[in-house]
Amino acid sequence: MSTSPTDTDRYAFLPGAPSYPTIVAGDGVYLIAADGRRILDAAAGAIVGNIGWGRTEVAAAAAAVMPMGYVVPLWPTPSRLALREELVEHWLPKGMGHVFFTSGGSESTDSAIRLARAYQVAKGRTDRWKVIGRHPSYHGMTTGTMAVASHSTRQKGYEPLLLPFPKVPWDDPEQVLKVIEQEDPATIAGFIAEPITGAAGACLTASDEYWRTVNAVCKEHDILLIADEVMTGYGRTGTTWGHQHFPFHPDVIVGGKGLGGGYVPLGAVAATDEVVESMRGSGFMYFTFTGNDAACAAGTEVLQILRREHLVQRSADMGVVLERRLRAELGEHPAVVDIRGRGLFFGIELRCSRDAVMMAALERDMWVYPAGSGPVSDAVMVAPPFVVTEAEIDDIVARLRASIDTVMPS
Numbered sequence: 572m573s574t575s576p577t578d579t580d581r582y583a584f585l586p587g588a589p590s591y592p593t594i595v596a597g598d599g600v601y602l603i604a605a606d607g608r609r610i611l612d613a614a615a616g617a618i619v620g621n622i623g624w625g626r627t628e629v630a631a632a633a634a635a636v637m638p639m640g641y642v643v644p645l646w647p648t649p650s651r652l653a654l655r656e657e658l659v660e661h662w663l664p665k666g667m668g669h670v671f672f673t674s675g676g677s678e679s680t681d682s683a684i685r686l687a688r689a690y691q692v693a694k695g696r697t698d699r700w701k702v703i704g705r706h707p708s709y710h711g712m713t714t715g716t717m718a719v720a721s722h723s724t725r726q727k728g729y730e731p732l733l734l735p736f737p738k739v740p741w742d743d744p745e746q747v748l749k750v751i752e753q754e755d756p757a758t759i760a761g762f763i764a765e766p767i768t769g770a771a772g773a774c775l776t777a778s779d780e781y782w783r784t785v786n787a788v789c790k791e792h793d794i795l796l797i798a799d800e801v802m803t804g805y806g807r808t809g810t811t812w813g814h815q816h817f818p819f820h821p822d823v824i825v826g827g828k829g830l831g832g833g834y835v836p837l838g839a840v841a842a843t844d845e846v847v848e849s850m851r852g853s854g855f856m857y858f859t860f861t862g863n864d865a866a867c868a869a870g871t872e873v874l875q876i877l878r879r880e881h882l883v884q885r886s887a888d889m890g891v892v893l894e895r896r897l898r899a900e901l902g903e904h905p906a907v908v909d910i911r912g913r914g915l916f917f918g919i920e921l922r923c924s925r926d927a928v929m930m931a932a933l934e935r936d937m938w939v940y941p942a943g944s945g946p947v948s949d950a951v952m953v954a955p956p957f958v959v960t961e962a963e964i965d966d967i968v969a970r971l972r973a974s975i976d977t978v979m980p981s
C-alpha cells in the first residue's frame with residue numbers, strides 16, 4: 572500500500588500534530604512500517620498488546636463469527652457466553668460472576684462510576700453520588716472519567732470539569748481518611764483507583780498501608796471500591812491483576828486494553844455477586860456495541876493464548892530481567908529521577924522532556940509511551956508485549972539509553 576505525505580498529514584484530526592510512520596503489519600514485538608522499517612514496540616502500542624503482534628489466530632476467531640452481524644447486547648450469543656465463562660472461570664476473583672462488556676477502557680471506567688451510583692440508589696441511599704479519585708490518575712476521556720481523574724495535561728483546557736469529584740493523594744493514607752470524613756461518607760458512592768498508576772504517574776506505587784486504609788474505609792462505609800485495571804490487568808504487572816500485589820479487595824474490576832490485546836476494541840466491568848444481586852431488577856443500560864460479537868470472540872482467543880503460552884508468568888519473569896537491565900543502564904543517569912514498576916510495566920521518570928525522548932526513540936525505530944502529570948512532570952513507560960525476549964530487552968534498554976543521551980547527555 573502506498574501513502575502520500577498529504578494522506579498522513581491529513582490523518583491527524585488537528586493540524587500541526589507530529590507525523591508518525593504508517594504501519595502496515597505487526598510481528599511479535601515489532602511494528603512494520605510502509606517503508607519496510609521494523610519498529611521496536613517497547614510499549615505494546617498504548618500498553619495494550621500483551622500477546623504481541625501478528626497473531627492470525629485472533630483474526631481467525633473474529634472472522635469466524637463476523638458474518639452473523641449484530642445482536643442486541645441483552646441477548647446471549649456463543650461468543651459472549653464463551654468470553655464470560657473464560658473470565659469467570661480463569662481470570663476473575665471468586666465471587667465475581669457478573670461481567671458487563673464495553674468497547675474499551677473509558678466506557679468501562681465510566682460504567683463503573685455509573686454502577687457505583689446505581690448500587691447506592693438501589694440500596695435507597697440517594698444522597699450518595701460522589702466517586703473519590705486519586706491525584707494523579709487517569710481513567711479515560713469521557714467527561715465523567717475526566718472529572719474523576721487527575722491528569723493535568725489531559726484535562727487542561729476542559730475545566731471546569733463536569734462534576735467536582737473529590738480527590739485524595741496517591742500515597743497518603745491519613746489524607747484519604749481526612750478527605751472521606753470531610754466529604755461525609757453518606758455522600759460517597761465509590762472510590763476508583765489504579766493499583767499502579769499508569770499514564771499519569773508512570774508506575775507510581777502506593778504502600779501496603781495505603782491500600783489497607785483504602786480497603787478498610789471503603790468496606791466500613793460501603794463505598795464501592797473500583798480497581799481500574801485497564802492498564803494493569805490481564806497479566807501486565809506479572810500477576811493476573813495489579814491489585815493482587817497489595818492488600819485490597821475491589822468490589823468492581825474494570826479492564827480494557829490487554830483484554831482485546833490491541834486486536835479489537837473491548838472492555839469489561841466485573842462486579843461481585845453481592846453488589847449485582849443487590850441491584851436485581853434495577854436495569855443497567857448497555858451501549859449499542861456492548862458485547863460486540865467479533866470482539867468477544869477475539870478477546871476469548873487472546874485470553875486463551877495468554878493461558879496456553881503461560882504469558883502472565885512470562886510477564887513476571889521478563890519483568891525481573893527488564894528491571895535489572897534498566898537499573899544497570901539508567902540507574903545512575905543524570906536525566907533519570909526514578910525507575911519503578913512490576914512485571915512488564917515500568918516507568919522511567921525524567922529530568923528532561925518526555926516528548927523529546929519519545930521522538931529520539933522514534934528516530935531509533937523504537938516506540939516508548941510518554942507519561943506523567945502533576946507530581947510526575949516527565950516520564951516514559953516501557954511495557955513491551957509479554958513475548959519479548961532477553962535479547963530484545965537488551966535492545967530496548969540500549970536504544971532508550973541512546974535516546975535519553977541525545978536529550979540530556981550523561
Ligand SMILES: Cc1ncc(COP(=O)(O)O)c(C=O)c1O
Nearest residue numbers: 675676677709710711769801802
Ligand atoms: C488506567 C486507565 N483507565 C482508563 C483508560 C481509558 O482507556 P481507553 O483509552 O481505552 O478509553 C486508560 C487509558 O490509557 C487507562 O490507562
